[in-house]
Amino acid sequence: MAALHPIERKTAKGKITYWVIIAVLCIGVPIQIFPYLWMVSGMFKSNKEIMRAIPTLIPAAPKFTNIPETFSKYNLMQNFWNTLILCGGTILIQCTISILAAYALSKLKPRGSKFVLLYFVGTMMINEQAIAIPSYLMFNNFLGTGLNLINNFWSLLLAFSAWGWSIFLLKGFFDGLPTDLLESARIDGAGAMGILLRIVMPLSKPVLAVITLNTFMAVYNQFMFPLILLPDSSKYTIMIRIYATQKGAATWTNVMVLLSFATLPVLLVYLFAQRYIVQGITMTGLKG
């Protein structure tokens, strides 16, 4: 609870303290938002204007053609499409794997599975930066079969299919579901799969939303893995496109268009589903 007590707020000293706090928070908001306005304003400037020594916040002559120009110059639709495939694919594969495993660990509890949760959650101790290069070596000659999955979306989809955080979260939620309900379904003759699909999943909509959204965010923001596993420019994700563009001789207006459009999907997702993203963070105290 708040440290400032309601009664205290009636006193002059309490009032001053309270309004100082509000004032400080109000000053912070524009500072927090400003870089984004700066990014959007840069998107509509001409090449000359964006490099002026005295910058302008509102473009003198808004140049909307920057947007189609950037899209065609860098083949952005392709990059968005690649990102979408990877996000969608990972959500399908990773979430399915995690749901099945968490359900088994929480409700089916097969004999000898006590340490399996630890096996999954233990992978959270492995930093992805340490397995990025070995993953490259592995997919270069997948399991000694001679199959080269570099520049193939499957390499990334498979690498992202294991996520301890999501099993951890799901298992915790499934544990809270009433066992009686599942037992009675079992008496009615439902199999393990039937119970999962018809009872557990409908009851778990909120946590499934948390998992889906956090998976989306994690894949969308990924940098090191796509950089290493998908080095061909036709396979670039949006983030790799940003990196490659700003490293090269691109004009800053193009870069600003790129940045703004890369931020847009995340912003939209957040506006429609902020509750679930926030829950994901506060439920585990982890960012995944």
Place this chain on the structure above:
Amino acid sequence: MTHPNAAHPVRRKYAAVKFSLIGWVFLLPALISFTLFKYYPILLGIIVSFFKVDIVHMPGAFIGLTNYLRAFRDHFFATAVWNNIQFLLIGLVMTFWAPILLATLVNEVRRGKTFFRTMYYIPAIAPGIAMMVLWKFIWQPDFGLANFIMRTLGLKDQLWLNDVRLVKWCMSVPGLIMGGGMNMLIYLAALQDIPEEQHESALIDGAGFVKRILRISLPQILPIITTMLILAVISSFNAFDNVMIMTNGGPSGSTETIILYSFKQAYFGNNDYGYALALSTITFLIIFILTLIQMSLDRDWSVERMKRDEKRRNQALAQSARMGGS
């Protein structure tokens, strides 16, 4: 576990075995995936670090500890380690305290708490990569915003990211906004859990507002602060994206981190995977130990609290599910 056929021992045993089998079938995809794409790569990395890797004829020639011995003599590596430590210390000075302060302030708001929470959180959700590039633009010496502000204030222009002394400080500024919102939520959730009576009794004892924050609020969230501190250490040893994008290790190696240096050994035509993996294995070991410490600290303080919270949250979630609140 009760079962419809509980009365019949043979059938009960059969059913238990059947469910056990299905359980393992459900676990199988995850077991395969975690083994192949988490444990196998980390083991491969450790093994390969003892080889002079030949990518065509994996793994190549065994050379024992040569890669590790080389790392200890490599002054570029020593610089990278020192850079990582400096990044950590600068991050603690520049950004670590901000979300704690912010959460404390937002927690005091009576009306409009959601507004402030959202306003401070939204900037944190923007893709990190995009924000790093945006800040690279802001720090740009010729036409960047930072130098414009310096000039407006009557100060001298700076080279920012091209200045060996300033570059690490400049790079930690975006973290103030980006990490701030995210971590604020975690602190805020903890602050809201503090029972009102504690503040009340301190108030009766005559403790002022600041004193109550320092004596009651902070000690209550101290375990979370400790966890966050360890997470900050972990992420600073993992630093790659920001240095790769904002400076590529420059100017004159002043932002080269261990992971970036390791990456450069493997790519850009060097193809020295063995040495690269020896370096990343060193970071893995550091982070592994830190994570173990974090997890044991976490367990010490929070098993009871987590159990309570989890139950409450799950109940709330289950309830909203029943009401069709998706």
